[in-house]
Amino acid sequence: MFFFFPKSIFSLSALPYAASLKSQPLFLSLLYLKICLTKFVINTSRLPHSKSFLQPPHHNPQPPAAITATSSPRRLCFRHRRLPAVPSSVATLLSFPTDFGRIMRNSLSEKPNRCFIGGEMTFTNEQLLARLQELQIGFSQYEHPVVLTVEAQAKYVGNMKGALSKNLFLKDKKHRYYIVPALAGTKVDLKVLSQRLGLGKGGCVTPFALVNETARHVSLLLDKGFKSKECCFFHPLSNDMSIALNAHDLDKFLNSIGKTPAYVDLEATPTVGNDQPPDLASLVPSDASVSADPPITLESSKGLEKNHTSADEQPVIGAGAKPEKPSNASTKEKPSGAVNTSITYADPNKFVDEILEKTRAIVLSEIKEDENIEKYLEQLATIVSNNISKQLGMELKNLAIIFKNMSYTEGFKAGIHHQPKRM
Amino acid sequence: MAAETGAAGRPAENMETKNEQEEQIVTPWDVAAEKGGKIDYDKLIDKFGCQRLDHSLIDRVARLTGRPPHVFLRRGVFFAHRDFSDVLDAYERGEKFYLYTGRGPSSEALHLGHLVPFMFTKYLQDAFKVPLVIQLTDDEKCMWKNLTVEESQRLARENAKDIIACGFDVSRTFIFSDFDYVGGSFYKNMVKIAKCVTYNKVVGIFGFSGEDHIGKVSFPPVQAAPSFPSSFPHLFSGKDSLRCLIPCAIDQDPYFRMTRDVAPRLGYHKPALIESSFFPALQGETGKMSASDPNSAIYVTDSAKDIKNKINRYAFSGGQDSVENHRKFGANLEVDIPVKYLGFFLEDDNELEHIRTEYGSGRMLTGEVKKRLTEVLTELVERHRRARAAVTDEMVDAFMAVRPLPNMFS
Numbered sequence: 001m002f003f004f005f006p007k008s009i010f011s012l013s014a015l016p017y018a019a020s021l022k023s024q025p026l027f028l029s030l031l032y033l034k035i036c037l038t039k040f041v042i043n044t045s046r047l048p049h050s051k052s053f054l055q056p057p058h059h060n061p062q063p064p065a066a067i068t069a070t071s072s073p074r075r076l077c078f079r080h081r082r083l084p085a086v087p088s089s090v091a092t093l094l095s096f097p098t099d100f101g102r103i104m105r106n107s108l109s110e111k112p113n114r115c116f117i118g119g120e121m122t123f124t125n126e127q128l129l130a131r132l133q134e135l136q137i138g139f140s141q142y143e144h145p146v147v148l149t150v151e152a153q154a155k156y157v158g159n160m161k162g163a164l165s166k167n168l169f170l171k172d173k174k175h176r177y178y179i180v181p182a183l184a185g186t187k188v189d190l191k192v193l194s195q196r197l198g199l200g201k202g203g204c205v206t207p208f209a210l211v212n213e214t215a216r217h218v219s220l221l222l223d224k225g226f227k228s229k230e231c232c233f234f235h236p237l238s239n240d241m242s243i244a245l246n247a248h249d250l251d252k253f254l255n256s257i258g259k260t261p262a263y264v265d266l267e268a269t270p271t272v273g274n275d276q277p278p279d280l281a282s283l284v285p286s287d288a289s290v291s292a293d294p295p296i297t298l299e300s301s302k303g304l305e306k307n308h309t310s311a312d313e314q315p316v317i318g319a320g321a322k323p324e325k326p327s328n329a330s331t332k333e334k335p336s337g338a339v340n341t342s343i344t345y346a347d348p349n350k351f352v353d354e355i356l357e358k359t360r361a362i363v364l365s366e367i368k369e370d371e372n373i374e375k376y377l378e379q380l381a382t383i384v385s386n387n388i389s390k391q392l393g394m395e396l397k398n399l400a401i402i403f404k405n406m407s408y409t410e411g412f413k414a415g416i417h418h419q420p421k422r423m
Numbered sequence: 424m425a426a427e428t429g430a431a432g433r434p435a436e437n438m439e440t441k442n443e444q445e446e447q448i449v450t451p452w453d454v455a456a457e458k459g460g461k462i463d464y465d466k467l468i469d470k471f472g473c474q475r476l477d478h479s480l481i482d483r484v485a486r487l488t489g490r491p492p493h494v495f496l497r498r499g500v501f502f503a504h505r506d507f508s509d510v511l512d513a514y515e516r517g518e519k520f521y522l523y524t525g526r527g528p529s530s531e532a533l534h535l536g537h538l539v540p541f542m543f544t545k546y547l548q549d550a551f552k553v554p555l556v557i558q559l560t561d562d563e564k565c566m567w568k569n570l571t572v573e574e575s576q577r578l579a580r581e582n583a584k585d586i587i588a589c590g591f592d593v594s595r596t597f598i599f600s601d602f603d604y605v606g607g608s609f610y611k612n613m614v615k616i617a618k619c620v621t622y623n624k625v626v627g628i629f630g631f632s633g634e635d636h637i638g639k640v641s642f643p644p645v646q647a648a649p650s651f652p653s654s655f656p657h658l659f660s661g662k663d664s665l666r667c668l669i670p671c672a673i674d675q676d677p678y679f680r681m682t683r684d685v686a687p688r689l690g691y692h693k694p695a696l697i698e699s700s701f702f703p704a705l706q707g708e709t710g711k712m713s714a715s716d717p718n719s720a721i722y723v724t725d726s727a728k729d730i731k732n733k734i735n736r737y738a739f740s741g742g743q744d745s746v747e748n749h750r751k752f753g754a755n756l757e758v759d760i761p762v763k764y765l766g767f768f769l770e771d772d773n774e775l776e777h778i779r780t781e782y783g784s785g786r787m788l789t790g791e792v793k794k795r796l797t798e799v800l801t802e803l804v805e806r807h808r809r810a811r812a813a814v815t816d817e818m819v820d821a822f823m824a825v826r827p828l829p830n831m832f833s
Contacts, residue, residue, distance in 0.1 A: 348592070349549065398590055398806060398810065401590045401591075401592060402590075402810055402813045404592065404593065404594070405587070405592070405593045405813075405814075405818055405821075406813065406815075406818065408593045408594060408821060409593070409815065409817050409818040409820075409821040410817075412817070412820070412821040412824065412826075413817050413820075413821070416824075
């Protein structure tokens with residue numbers, strides 16, 4: 001039942017967005033999310049409750065007068081946005097505008113709705129509830145009119161046993177997504193949270209939305225307060241129903257879909273600084289790398305350097321190399337072959353000179369390729385390559401020394417613990 | 424050995440201070456300029472009898488090593504020497520030498536002044552491709568600062584981490600602490616040295632009195648012994664004619680005058696010296712860098728915010744009191760600390776020259792100079808901190824292991 005993108009659909013070379021991106025199966029879904037949430041205002045107290053764009057509104061016995069009173073267009077999770085013109089071959093996939101319109105219309109009417117993304121179905125409410133029963137997760141179910149906010153939900157189920165939950169759907173600068181279900185009473189300071197995740201500073205969702213494949217790369221941070229309550233109310237995949245279950249059972253469900261629940265003290269404000277790394281940094285999704293950065297012209301030389309040196313030198317190289325690249329040199333494939341003389345690797349300075357030589361060669365060759373601008377860039381090439389030697393050179397030599405020292409230390413430790421052959 | 428630039432605070436009576444109050448005082452424990460002035464380095468060179476490091480020598484270094492000379496050489500931070508030209512002559516003939524420097528681990532916090540000799544020594548190691556021995560005089564600090572043995576050993580290991588973070592090559596560097604290493608051939612040399620120095624002489628050089636304990640009196644040979652290659656049989660066995668070059672601060676000169684005196688009698692080459700001027704305190708030349716005042720220096724543990732704060736608030740400025748006066752008269756570059764610090768740490772000669780002319784004529788303001796200095800120092804401290812974070816206890820053990828160093832000359 002899981003939602004799955006056949007990869008063949010994604011020869012996205014025609015798509016303008018994809019031109020600069022490596023094609024990824026998640027591209028469309030995340031693009032969809034991005035469009036949906038571009039203007040999403042994160043407001044913890046008035047956040048619409050459990051309204052995922054993924055969930056279909058259920059049968060509505062009453063006209064949703066409550067909705068118009070309490071909601072404003074701003075609070076809805078999705079927007080009607082026009083995409084740039086796309087080739088007709090993929091138009092069938094990108095039925096977003098019509099989807100948006102349709103879902104919006106349907107939420108205010110009574111038609112049951114399923115979300116379509118890319119032509120495939122996602123989970124419906126019934127499917128989720130069936131799933132929970134399969135897993136033998138006990139829950140009590142209460143139906144009520146569609147609710148968009150915590151207060152509205154409280155009107156219907158507040159008198160019953162169980163803590164209310166609210167959900168924050170957050171997106172960071174790098175287009176990674178986080179669902180943060182919290183107890184309705186927990187105060188979440190978003191600045192602190194983003195610091196704790198190691199991000200800079202920035203839905204109506206439900207933890208259950210993670211059942212959908214599209215949410216594969218969404219990070220879930222649960223309020224640790226849930227654990228202390230006997231049971232909590234969440235929406236299943238529709239906001240006209242709330243189910244109560246306890247945190248243990250929620251964990252069971254999350255584990256069953258392959259998500260490890262992470263409980264976090266959302267009210268804690270630990271200082272995050274140079275000495276204390278962000279304590280939640282491990283929860284940041286690492287696969288979701290839809291980066292819209294324009295290609296950096298020296299990716300090829302960065303790649304070469306990667307061959308020789310350790311991964312944490314990348315930011316250094318990027319920082320030094322970026323400002324000086326001419327913008328119209330094209331990215332080339334990584335040249336092959338590392339030099340394999342033992343002398344080069346034993347002497348960090350020679351090692352670095354080798355790398356710099358190759359970098360310089362690449363820069364000069366790439367720049368000189370474009371005939372039209374050659375004469376202006378000859379000088380630039382010299383300046384750029386000199387800067388590389390000076391600044392990059394220093395940095396890389398320092399790193400190479402550390403690298404060598406560490407290798408030696410490991411060998412030394414192995415040597416002193418070495419057990420001689422037993423005859 | 425305390426290869427510390429700046430006012431090293433070793434409390435000991437100094438006979439010289441009683442006689443020469445009007446002159447400047449430069450001893451391993453006491454550095455003071457003439458009344459309200461700066462240290463006159465020319466007078467110092469005359470008094471000590473060492474030689475100036477002139478441009479021809481610097482060019483020669485550049486030629487022999489095939490790389491541009493280090494910032495400290497170009498800017499005259501290392502400005503005096505003894506027998507450095509002999510060492511270079513021998514190097515040209517193919518005879519190598521080894522480097523010897525050290526630190527007295529009296530405190531955990533190192534400031535930039537402490538790093539200066541190590542940064543220069545790293546350059547020498549890389550440029551000449553020669554081995555290096557680093558002595559951590561934990562016994563000296565135990566005696567003079569009255570620390571426990573365990574505490575001084577612990578500080579020695581902590582300081583070793585910061586020293587390693589300066590970027591020394593493990594395959595060419597041997598770090599040792601006195602408490603661990605003294606013995607064997609090292610001790611034999613210590614005894615040989617001690618036999619050559621009379622009690623009166625050592626009192627004359629170091630100013631010991633009848634009240635000082637015998638530990639202090641017998642310490643100088645410990646600092647002298649590493650100048651002789653036979654002290655390190657696992658490194659230099661059979662190479663008794665190997666020369667030694669010692670980068671240090673000029674206030675250590677008296678120590679090595681004693682060693683140079685002893686060397687011919689033991690059949691070794693006299694150790695060569697290359698000496699640096701003092702690293703000024705933030706509050707100015709007349710101020711003293713002291714561990715009790717954290718605002719007198721930039722520490723390697725300072726955050727970027729601390730550095731910015733310290734420079735903006737405490738760095739002594741040579742600018743005029745008002746913008747108009749500043750534009751009219753320009754800044755006093757002789758006493759301005761940010762420009763001096765930039766002289767130590769700003770790599771680009773042209774940029775420094777530009778700053779000096781603009782600031783000196785009044786076109787550039789103190790704030791801009793301080794801002795540039797903050798950038799430079801933050802980068803330096805950040806690089807050091809990153810390197811320090813990569814140093815593990817195993818790495819310290821590796822550096823301090825008594826092991827041969829094959830390829831130490833290649």
